[in-house]
Amino acid sequence: MGIRLIISVILFFSFSSRSFSKVGYLSNYWFTESFEKNIQEDNFQSIDPFLSSYAISYKDIGINQQKSLKDGSWYLSGFQTSLALGLKGKIGIHSWGGTKTIEIDWKRRAPKKTVSKERTILKNNKKLTGNKNTLFFNDKTTDEVINSKVNFIITKARNSGRVRNLTKLEGELKRIITSFQLMGESLTSHSFKSWRPVKLRLDLGIKGNGKVVFGPLIKMGGDLRLRLEWKKVKPINKNIVGSFNKSASSFFKKLEILLNSSLPVAKKKSLYPIGHIEIGLGIGINGGIGIGKIGGYGIPSIFFKKTSHGKEPYINGLLERSIPVMIENKRNGEKNSMGSIIFLNLDEKRIKKGIRKALKFSNKFMSKLNKKIERNSKWEIKRIKTQFKFSSDGSLGPVKISGIPHIAFYLRNNNK
Numbered sequence: 345m346g347i348r349l350i351i352s353v354i355l356f357f358s359f360s361s362r363s364f365s366k367v368g369y370l371s372n373y374w375f376t377e378s379f380e381k382n383i384q385e386d387n388f389q390s391i392d393p394f395l396s397s398y399a400i401s402y403k404d405i406g407i408n409q410q411k412s413l414k415d416g417s418w419y420l421s422g423f424q425t426s427l428a429l430g431l432k433g434k435i436g437i438h439s440w441g442g443t444k445t446i447e448i449d450w451k452r453r454a455p456k457k458t459v460s461k462e463r464t465i466l467k468n469n470k471k472l473t474g475n476k477n478t479l480f481f482n483d484k485t486t487d488e489v490i491n492s493k494v495n496f497i498i499t500k501a502r503n504s505g506r507v508r509n510l511t512k513l514e515g516e517l518k519r520i521i522t523s524f525q526l527m528g529e530s531l532t533s534h535s536f537k538s539w540r541p542v543k544l545r546l547d548l549g550i551k552g553n554g555k556v557v558f559g560p561l562i563k564m565g566g567d568l569r570l571r572l573e574w575k576k577v578k579p580i581n582k583n584i585v586g587s588f589n590k591s592a593s594s595f596f597k598k599l600e601i602l603l604n605s606s607l608p609v610a611k612k613k614s615l616y617p618i619g620h621i622e623i624g625l626g627i628g629i630n631g632g633i634g635i636g637k638i639g640g641y642g643i644p645s646i647f648f649k650k651t652s653h654g655k656e657p658y659i660n661g662l663l664e665r666s667i668p669v670m671i672e673n674k675r676n677g678e679k680n681s682m683g684s685i686i687f688l689n690l691d692e693k694r695i696k697k698g699i700r701k702a703l704k705f706s707n708k709f710m711s712k713l714n715k716k717i718e719r720n721s722k723w724e725i726k727r728i729k730t731q732f733k734f735s736s737d738g739s740l741g742p743v744k745i746s747g748i749p750h751i752a753f754y755l756r757n758n759n760k
Contacts, residue, residue: 509554528574634668698740
């Protein structure tokens, strides 16, 4: 804990003295949809000085502090920083509150002769720092297993002394976990060919009164945090698909066609390939299912991964319908609250254009930032996560600090 705190302080003051001195505004090109063929494409010239200063900030950060550590079992192998966008597109370091637009994972750029040693240390550290607040489920999880997991959480909450109403907590956990399990099982109702769902995730927070909160409502300090993850482990059995699963299957089929049409197979290997795609999965009051907001209230995220055999491109003719998307309804001066969230049927072709543009943004940004890193830098990019939000007209743009994203791309540096 002490080491993590020291590193955080180092990073914060480094940003204050360097990166904050350069200001950049992201072009409006990335937030609006234009049907003009001659529109000039943005190449991040408006944020070029900021990215240069940002990259220099990490040239040798933390290296000298690592040398001063007496405990040789600890090794600073990497860290994460984030960027955020203001309401007018101003870009800056994300420090506290609001939504991250871009998360950047950095890894140590080490000589080849020390790689094997560092990997061993990193592997040992992962064993020590694994997330013990994650509960795993799959399509073999029984009611007995769910009850045992609930009892485990109740015991942990009781031992912490921070939760007063354990009876209320137990009831809420059983309801939420059972619904989460049902949602996971619905993934087996559709046979995915190209974009395969690999996991379902839901982040929770437990308050002192026993109430369970979700996503952005979770505080860093007072709440007990918990993560639920579901993975499919057995093949599909179409004979036991329930009515809810049939409804979900229709949505998943439409979503897969949309992803394949929007993200075709690359003709050549990319330096920054997509590792995963994260999409919020929302359920309406009447049981309808659609694209939700990542980390939204009670909304799980579904992670997709490209399969090796998924090379069948979908033709545009199949994108003639709409797909439901959870959008903020700000008409009539309504405030941003749970009551202002509605499902809108957005045109699939416009969403396809938005997803392609979002991927272009991700690739361009990672390539641009990667070029800013000096050859003698001790750090390099390992992975970048970019987040995007739909608007009511179907356009898709980088999420700003006041919004909640619908979709995220995880791009990894494939340079060995």
